[in-house]
Amino acid sequence: MRRKIVAGNWKMNTTPAEGVELLKGVAALKGEVPAGVELIVGVPFTHLCCVKDEAAKAGIAVSAQNCADHESGAYTGEVSARMIASLGAKYVILGHSERREYYGETSRTLNAKMALAYEHGLAPIYCVGEKLDEREANKHFDVVRAQIEEVVFNLTPEQFGKAVIAYEPVWAIGTGKTATAEQAQEIHAFIRQVLAEKFGKEAAEQTPILYGGSCKPSNAAEIFGKADVDGGLIGGASLVAADFVAIAKAF
Ligand code: PGA
Numbered sequence: 612m613r614r615k616i617v618a619g620n621w622k623m624n625t626t627p628a629e630g631v632e633l634l635k636g637v638a639a640l641k642g643e644v645p646a647g648v649e650l651i652v653g654v655p656f657t658h659l660c661c662v663k664d665e666a667a668k669a670g671i672a673v674s675a676q677n678c679a680d681h682e683s684g685a686y687t688g689e690v691s692a693r694m695i696a697s698l699g700a701k702y703v704i705l706g707h708s709e710r711r712e713y714y715g716e717t718s719r720t721l722n723a724k725m726a727l728a729y730e731h732g733l734a735p736i737y738c739v740g741e742k743l744d745e746r747e748a749n750k751h752f753d754v755v756r757a758q759i760e761e762v763v764f765n766l767t768p769e770q771f772g773k774a775v776i777a778y779e780p781v782w783a784i785g786t787g788k789t790a791t792a793e794q795a796q797e798i799h800a801f802i803r804q805v806l807a808e809k810f811g812k813e814a815a816e817q818t819p820i821l822y823g824g825s826c827k828p829s830n831a832a833e834i835f836g837k838a839d840v841d842g843g844l845i846g847g848a849s850l851v852a853a854d855f856v857a858i859a860k861a862f
Contacts, residue, residue, distance in 0.1 A: 614819045615835075616775060616842040617644075617859040618651035618674060618736060619849025620704060621658075630658040631665060636852025638669035644859040648842070651702055652849070653736070656690045659698040667699065674702035674736060677710060680723035682730075692724070696731040703728050704844075706738045706762065708781045718761035725762060734773040736844065737763060738823070739802070743782035751780070755798060756805050764809050771810050776820045777844040778802060783824025785846060792833045792840075795822045799839035828854055831861035 653674040666673045679689035710716045728735050739758040741751035799820045807815035823844030848854040
């Protein structure tokens, strides 16, 4: 049985105090989430310290949304994987399309970030996904394959065993447009097949592949109902505790 995961990506929202309140709201409703569904909150760096105890008490895992591509040193404004791990986070979101698009992240920087994340015991939630013009040109399989081959294929089998993949079509992020459940299933199955080429069928079968992009309580059940969809990476709807929990209840 593959792990089922619902991960929130708070992006650049909430103050630390508001974040703690949001987390408390999720914790209060967590009893409604089916057993075996893992909840993760992806918080800004400034919140890691403040949400740590509340999250641990509630059994909710914490993720950062990025980490530096260097171990330490003169990199003004950066936050290292070591710093993040020292604050109790278990995960780090890497390769989100907003990071690729607005901050110029490439496979080269992502390989460095992945290596540092593993070195410090963080599991990556590695994001892939095509843009609208790429889907329209029927290039989405090639784009996603390249994003996986150039980064995930560099992992050792042991590292790969801890990775979470998130498929997020860029055209569906924050737009209110969701991939249909069939579109999600088609590309999730493709991702699993690509992973199997490198790591074997058994390892690929164990890898959680999350869907992200305008996932909400009203569409989660249909998307999560597909065989190769193992949960979601939730942006906007993760900022409302009741919606986030309702999505997790969709399993
Ligand atoms: P969204 O964001 O749910 O607001 O579309 C998803 C994401 O970017 O992770």
